[in-house]
Every structure is written in structure tokens, then in C-alpha cells.
Amino acid sequence: MASAAQSPAQGGSPTPQEDGREHHSVALPAGREILSRLISLREGSIIVVTIVVAIYFSANTSSFLTTANFKTLLPYFAPLALLGAGEVFVMILGEIDLSIGAMYMFAPIVFYKLDQAGLGLVASMIIALLVCMVVGVINGAFVAIVGVSSFVTTLGMLFSFEGLSLILSHGTPVATPGAQVTQTEAKVHHIVNGHNIVLSEKINHIGTFAKLFGGGVYSELIWAVAIVILLQVVLTFTRWGLYTVAIGSNKLGAAEAGVNVKLVTIRNFVLCALLAAMVGIFEAIRSQTIQPDPSGPNELLLIAIAGAVIGGTLLTGGSGTVVGALIGALFLGILDDGLILQGVNANYKLFYTGLAIIVAMTANVYVGRVRRGHSGSG
């Protein structure tokens, strides 16, 4: 029986195989070109996906497309956009910075300590940011000069500085300096059924400092948009950005051409640390408390990296955009918010986020291939 089944298979096998292959290559052309054109815009795929997701949630939940919901979305995506913007500069180099979680946690504690020491709000904040920039220098120096992998270096820094944060704060939450809410009473006139009624109402006030640096409703959004635009200009239209891409694309080649690889690497790690520290302080002011708990920052740093990746930045380096990271953050924000509004179980939420990252990453690999012209269709 075995021999009987084998002989026709042996005789007939080459022809159907060749047939199948030809069908495959002929069937694909027309629609694929349009698709590849659309998504070869670097952020193209994620823009399309974000709009589709937003439309889906708008159609399915009445409360999605409201100002109130937009306001709840903001604190989620603005910090991610800022963290992602810094991370993009490091990721284009082909490196990664995991220590942004630690800077996010560490900066507000330094800020608090310095303010307690009587330095004043603005000076304390600036020094806290500078301290974190020094950590960025150390990160960059280990990667660029000593030659330790950035994953290992920044993982070590992540744990060290989260640990240091716990030591300094004794693990106790404190109220963020300058973020206290004061209440005043005001007499408000109402006209009810033609009668003039005066009621006293309580009005919340936050200080100007807090309003500017994270406390105001749109404060973080304005910072995020301004910084993202600035950094996108730096990335696209300055030597700094050009060298960042050059190093990520061909480190040896960039060095041979005379690019100062060490300087650019260190500078990008400093930028990344600075933005993470800023977000840390902003968030501490917004929430009015400094929580010395590493679990939040650890999750946030990974989501920020996910946002950058979804936004079209390659982990392998050489390619990425800051605007992409902002859109990636917006996408994750919308997904998170929309799923909550739809009453989706929190466990599913994480699952969908994971799928979104994988789908976006696959799209990016494809887009990269099309742009480089390596694939058959490009």
C-alpha cells in the first residue's frame, strides 16, 4: 500500500508545487501598491489605526466623544508622549533607556527634599532636573565609552535609583510642594424662578507654579505638544537629529565619517533622563502627592517604550519619529480609555494592548522593508 501511494506522488509532485508558487506571485499586485504607499509614510499605519479605533469607540459609546472624557484621557497620554519623545532619541541610536522609570520616581523626591531644605520651588525643580541629567550622562558614558549594553546599564540604573528613591523618602508618601489646593468661599448669585438667590460656594485654587508645571488641566498637554514639536524639528532639521539617525543606522560608518558617536549618545541619554524627570515632577504636582512606589514607574516606562514602538520607532535603531511616539501614546490612551468606557474587563485591556503592540510592530517591519526597497514589492 505504501509503495502504491508513493509512486503517483513522486511522479506528480513537481508540477503542482510550481503551479502553486506561480499563482502566489501573480495574485498579489494591484491593491498592495496602494496599501504600501499609504503606510510608507512613517507614522502612516498608526495614524490610520488610531483614527479607526477612535471612530469605533465614538460609535459604540456615547460618552467617548466628550470634553469630559478628553480631560480624563489627557493625564494618561501626555506623560507617555513626553517619556516617549525622549525614548525615541535613544531608540533611534539603537539603544534603550529603562532608567526613565527611576528618573520619573527620583526627580520628585529630590525636588521635595530640596524644597524642604528651603531652596524654593523653582530652584528645587531645576536642581532636581539637573541631577537627573547627570544620571543621563552616566547612562550615556557607560554605553558609549565603557561599552556596556544600554539595556544592562539602564536596568542597573533603574533599580539603583528606584532603590535610592525609597531610601531617601523612607518609602513614605508626602505632599508635593507647591501643589496644595486652597479653597475660598464666594457668594454666587442664582436666579431661580425669578428670585435672586445668593449661595456661598467653595472654589478650588492651585498656585501658579503648580498650574504651569502639571497642575493645570491642559498644562501637561501643552508641554507635551510643545516639546514634541520642538524635538521633531531637532530630529528632522538639525545635525543632532541627523547624527542620531546616522549612528543608529551605521555606527561604524558614522564614526568613520567623523560623527562624534560618544557625544551624541551621551546627549540623547541626557535628554531622555531630563524628560522623564520632568514628567515625574509634573505628575507629582498633578496628583499632589509623591508616591515612592516603583511599581507605577516600572509599568509606565514599558508603556512609554510601547508607545514609541507603536509610533514607528524601530528598536533596532536608525528610524523613528517623535510625533510617532505622541500618536502612539494617543493610541494607547484611546485604547485604554475606550475599553474602560465599554466596560471591558481590566484583564482584557492588557491583552488588547499587547496585541496592538505586536500588530503595530509587524506593520513597522513591513513599512521599513518597503521604504528601504528590500522587499519584492518595493
Add this chain to the structure above:
Amino acid sequence: MADAATPKTGVVGPTSAPDDVLRVEHIAKRFGPVTALKDVNLHLKKGEVLGLLGDNGAGKSTLIKILCGFQKPDAGKMFLHGQPFEPNSVDEARAAGIETVYQDLALIDELSVYHNLFLRKERLHRPVPILANRQMKREARTALDEIGINIPRIDVSVARLSGGQRQAIAVARTVNSDADIILLDEPLAAMGAKEGAQILDLVARLKEEGRVSIIMILHNYVHVLQACDRVSMIQDGAIALDKPTAETSVEELTDIVVNEYRRAREATHREEAARPAGP
């Protein structure tokens, strides 16, 4: 480095000329137990194209790496325009006017043709240091036209170019600089006849201009005789032949290599004969 190795018999001595732009004397380089260069003497005249020949492992690339400042010689002296020349880095050699096209080309795939051409020499708007992309595009187009390289679009990434076009861009980058000495490490490697011809045409045009002097490593004798003014052949870490191409021929160059192989074979036979017979 101060005490130069004494010249050995059978080695071509340094021939000094007043118009030498580059001269190296008694260069030696070892990598652990391996002697890459024993005693190399080489000179390059202004506007000259020197072809560097030699078997694999003869020391051609090592010599190029020493000249471009990537490695330091163990012994010997180098002179640039008659002045002692001891580059500590590629940057120093470049500042002195020596540009190198490495075998890996050092192109940035993700960047456009014109950004590659202007890497580290970017044109900027002032006072805000924003890249003057339009100006760079225009100048890149002019520069490429001048040296006769035909690239249809200069705003695409270099990853999209063919091997020959990439090589041409890498060469154009050095020509576009202030360099007066260009080192080409196997510019025709992995290239078809049509693309190779483009590169040789480019070298010929540069030779006509007479502004730059070129040392290039080649493998094909016909190319050497066609494109170079003079040929130097490295054998066993020393210059075995140094002649104007007009005075040599493919036959002579081939003979040297054939003899080298015969000597190597005889040496192997002698070793085998000397070895005690095994069980």
C-alpha cells in the same frame, strides 16, 4: 617608531621626489605573531593614481589603514607634503587632507544621498542652526554632475541605490571634501563590469583634473594598467615591484605572482621533506 628598520636587500628603497605629496619609509606592522608589513616604502606624486596590488593577506589593507590613521605603524616614518606625519586618528588624517573610502563604504542607509554626501560637512541656515536641505540638494546635484555620476534622485535613501551607485557616492563624498589624497580600498569589489567601468571613469576624470592624488587597491591587472599611472605590488609585507604602468605589462605582473606561488609551493615541499616520516 624613531628607530627605523634598516633596509633589507631585495626591497625597493625609498625614491624621494620633490613633488611627493605622501611618502612612507620602512613601515612595519605586526599583529601578535603575524607580520602584516615588514618594510614598506611608498611614495605618491601630486595628481598621481597609484595602484596597489597584492595577494590576500599581503598587507594592502593594513597599509591603507595606517595611512588613514586608523592604525599606527610599529616602525617607520611617514611624510605628508614633506612634513613628518603621525596621525593618531582618522579625524587627524582627514584634517590633514587624507580621505578614505573603506570597503564597507561607511554610508548611512537610512539617510538620503545628499545627507550622506554632506555628512559632517552640513550646510546650515544661520543664525538658527537648521539644516539647509535645499542648498545641500542643489550643491550635491552640482557636485555629482561635475564628477559625472548619474544618480536619478538624490533625496532617496542610499539603501535604494545599486552597489555601483553606492560606491560612486562614497567616492564622491571624498572628492566633495577638501582632501588632496584619496585612498580607495577595493572600489571595484563585488561590482559588475558596467558599474566598475563607471568608477574607473570617475577615477580617470579625477586624474585629468589633477587636483587629488589617489591610492587604490585593485585586483584586476587590466584595471591597474588602464586606470593607474604607477603600480606597486606588495608581497610578504614589502614592496616587490614599483613601476610606472607604461613600463610594465599584465605578463610581468602575472609572472611575479606565479613565481610567488612557486616559491610558496617549494617551501611547503621542503618542509614536508624535512619532516620525519609518520607511522
